[in-house]
Amino acid sequence: MSLLVEVFVRDRDGEMRILDVPDDVYQSGGFESWRRTVWGSAARSVGARLLPRLAVDDLYVEAPDVPALLAEVDLLRTHAAELARATARVCTSEQQRRGIEQRLRIIEESCRKALEIDGGVLIW
Numbered sequence: 228m229s230l231l232v233e234v235f236v237r238d239r240d241g242e243m244r245i246l247d248v249p250d251d252v253y254q255s256g257g258f259e260s261w262r263r264t265v266w267g268s269a270a271r272s273v274g275a276r277l278l279p280r281l282a283v284d285d286l287y288v289e290a291p292d293v294p295a296l297l298a299e300v301d302l303l304r305t306h307a308a309e310l311a312r313a314t315a316r317v318c319t320s321e322q323q324r325r326g327i328e329q330r331l332r333i334i335e336e337s338c339r340k341a342l343e344i345d346g347g348v349l350i351w
Contacts, residue, residue, distance in 0.1 A: 232330075232334055233351070256330055
């Protein structure tokens with residue numbers, strides 16, 4: 228199973244509405260196991276505070292906090308090789324680094340879309 232990265236908006240009643248995306252858009256935030264490994268303990272070890280929440284629950288980043296998530300993506304990108312070395316289990320560190328960077332791009336793209344529409348980002 229894979230984590231999904233979605234963009235959402237809140238309606239007037241505060242209800243969350245997840246935006247539709249084309250079928251050919253890849254939305255993976257990593258494997259389910261990455262909740263505890265990559266986004267959990269490894270990300271926490273380099274100073275992340277939002278993505279490590281995935282270790283215990285889905286991550287809802289409301290519109291005001293999207294810039295913080297975007298900054299965290301930049302932080303993790305600078306530590307991608309370190310995260311890969313710490314979490315590569317079934318692939319090489321280089322393959323793991325590429326996978327982490329790909330998922331960070333997906334999260335970044337979702338953040339940028341959310342910023343355009345005053346929305347939030349959900350990773351679940």
